[in-house]
Amino acid sequence: MTALTTTTSGGVGYRHILTQNAPDSLSPVTDPLDPADLLEIDRLFSPDELALRARVRAFVDERIRPEVEGWFAAARFPTELARAFGELGVLGMHLEGDGCPGGSTVDYGIACMEIEAGDSGLRSFMSVQGSLVMFPIHTYGSREQRQEWLPRLASGEAIGCFALTEPGAGSDPGAMTTSARRDGGDWILDGHKRWNTNGTVSDLAVVWARTDAGIRGFLVPSDAPGVTFLPIDDAWSLRAAARSELLLEGVRLPDGAVLPGATGLSAPLSCLTEARFGIAFGAMGAARDCFETALRHAVTREQFGRPIGSFQLIQAKLASMAVELAKGTLLALRLGRMKDAGAAGPEHVSIGKLANARAALDIAREARAILGGDGITSAYPVMRHMVNLESVLTYEGTQEIHTLIVGEALTGLRAFT
Ligand SMILES: Cc1cc2nc3c(=O)[nH]c(=O)nc-3n(C[C@H](O)[C@H](O)[C@H](O)COP(=O)(O)OP(=O)(O)OC[C@H]3O[C@@H](n4cnc5c(N)ncnc54)[C@H](O)[C@@H]3O)c2cc1C
Numbered sequence: 001m002t003a004l005t006t007t008t009s010g011g012v013g014y015r016h017i018l019t020q021n022a023p024d025s026l027s028p029v030t031d032p033l034d035p036a037d038l039l040e041i042d043r044l045f046s047p048d049e050l051a052l053r054a055r056v057r058a059f060v061d062e063r064i065r066p067e068v069e070g071w072f073a074a075a076r077f078p079t080e081l082a083r084a085f086g087e088l089g090v091l092g093m094h095l096e097g098d099g100c101p102g103g104s105t106v107d108y109g110i111a112c113m114e115i116e117a118g119d120s121g122l123r124s125f126m127s128v129q130g131s132l133v134m135f136p137i138h139t140y141g142s143r144e145q146r147q148e149w150l151p152r153l154a155s156g157e158a159i160g161c162f163a164l165t166e167p168g169a170g171s172d173p174g175a176m177t178t179s180a181r182r183d184g185g186d187w188i189l190d191g192h193k194r195w196n197t198n199g200t201v202s203d204l205a206v207v208w209a210r211t212d213a214g215i216r217g218f219l220v221p222s223d224a225p226g227v228t229f230l231p232i233d234d235a236w237s238l239r240a241a242a243r244s245e246l247l248l249e250g251v252r253l254p255d256g257a258v259l260p261g262a263t264g265l266s267a268p269l270s271c272l273t274e275a276r277f278g279i280a281f282g283a284m285g286a287a288r289d290c291f292e293t294a295l296r297h298a299v300t301r302e303q304f305g306r307p308i309g310s311f312q313l314i315q316a317k318l319a320s321m322a323v324e325l326a327k328g329t330l331l332a333l334r335l336g337r338m339k340d341a342g343a344a345g346p347e348h349v350s351i352g353k354l355a356n357a358r359a360a361l362d363i364a365r366e367a368r369a370i371l372g373g374d375g376i377t378s379a380y381p382v383m384r385h386m387v388n389l390e391s392v393l394t395y396e397g398t399q400e401i402h403t404l405i406v407g408e409a410l411t412g413l414r415a416f417t
Contacts, residue, residue: 073239127275134153181211182212199229237390294367
């Protein structure tokens with residue numbers, strides 16, 4: 001990470017004073033102090049993980065940052081980037097076999113963090129593709145379904161969307177009314193889904209529907225007769241992602257379209273746990289971008305004859321942002337290590353999603369304030385991150401829902417209804 005080395009107030013660089021007997025992990029460092037990594041959390045990543053991070057960060061610098069303000073302004077998802085994401089190896093990153101990259105959960109988190117430093121909408125594309133489309137096919141699909149779809153989804157040749165939410169069923173997906181009924185050997189799907197990220201650019205929808213035997217998942221080709229995607233054009237958030245509604249009108253599917261291993265609401269919820277984990281890391285990417293932008297501004301912008309970063313009130317904001325960024329990054333990494341060890345349950349992931357989406361939004365708002373009036377323009381990425389993070393706070397379970405999940409884990413008592 002590039003460290004800030006110059007300030008007009010004497011510099012942000014100071015050296016840690018460490019004893020000669022410090023353990024290896026705390027040995028004196030010779031690099032300049034990195035304001036975005038005060039706690040030297042980088043030391044907790046392996047060389048391979050740092051190399052992956054550098055690779056994804058370079059991709060963001062080269063392929064996303066130069067164009068993203070335009071995509072956001074035009075409310076356009078850059079479909080042409082899908083294959084580049086595939087070549088980068090970040091689609092279905094933590095899945096193995098059938099053309100999937102086969103990385104670790106922490107690898108996936110690192111990729112989410114770096115892509116979201118570019119834009120939450122593009123990280124959403126990647127999360128939906130990997131965690132909400134490829135994960136259920138990988139986990140609950142038949143051999144034929146895995147072989148048909150996973151290689152194309154991993155390479156970005158095909159794009160998938162996940163259709164759980166409905167106009168009347170958001171936080172309470174169990175209230176869904178989309179139905180799937182038998183007609184001979186076929187299934188007939190009818191219903192209305194809302195907020196399908198990737199929907200209008202998708203080749204495949206993973207649709208969750210009510211059947212006589214409970215909730216089941218279906219692989220619905222986006223060009224099947226009776227399938228209509230309508231863009232949601234009036235959103236002020238995640239504008240570089242494709243948002244849509246999905247109408248299902250008498251959609252006839254063969255028996256082979258149902259995910260054989262997915263029965264009941266626990267199946268789509270398990271997909272959400274995967275995606276929520278990615279958000280815990282990803283939100284810290286957007287937060288880091290906001291923090292670094294604000295810090296750069298604070299040490300260069302002068303008012304009252306001094307850099308604004310020399311005022312105590314600005315330093316208080318920066319210090320608070322740095323503390324939250326460090327805490328959130330540690331939390332995400334801890335979760336990732338737990339998940340790689342098979343020790344993270346949905347309630348652990350809820351802690352990460354809740355805490356980090358909230359912290360990232362707070363950091364973005366503080367960064368926006370430090371940028372003053374120019375902070376509301378596209379000259380800086382901060383306002384875009386800020387409005388994106390409003391969606392990140394809401395989707396994949398709102399902060400209230402995650403609070404209730406943690407509350408239930410603490411007390412053993414459900415407070416949802
Ligand atoms: C940009 C974007 C992309 C999305 N992408 C997808 C996608 O790809 N696929 C998909 O299926 N869905 C997607 N969603 C849907 C998302 O998951 C839902 O918006 C979310 O679950 C909240 O549902 P809702 O919007 O209907 O709000 P509601 O459920 O109506 O909630 C409204 C408010 O009531 C609160 N609330 C609800 N129940 C309780 C309770 N028991 N106690 C206290 N407070 C409560 C909520 O926390 C919230 O503050 C997306 C949403 C957005 C905004």
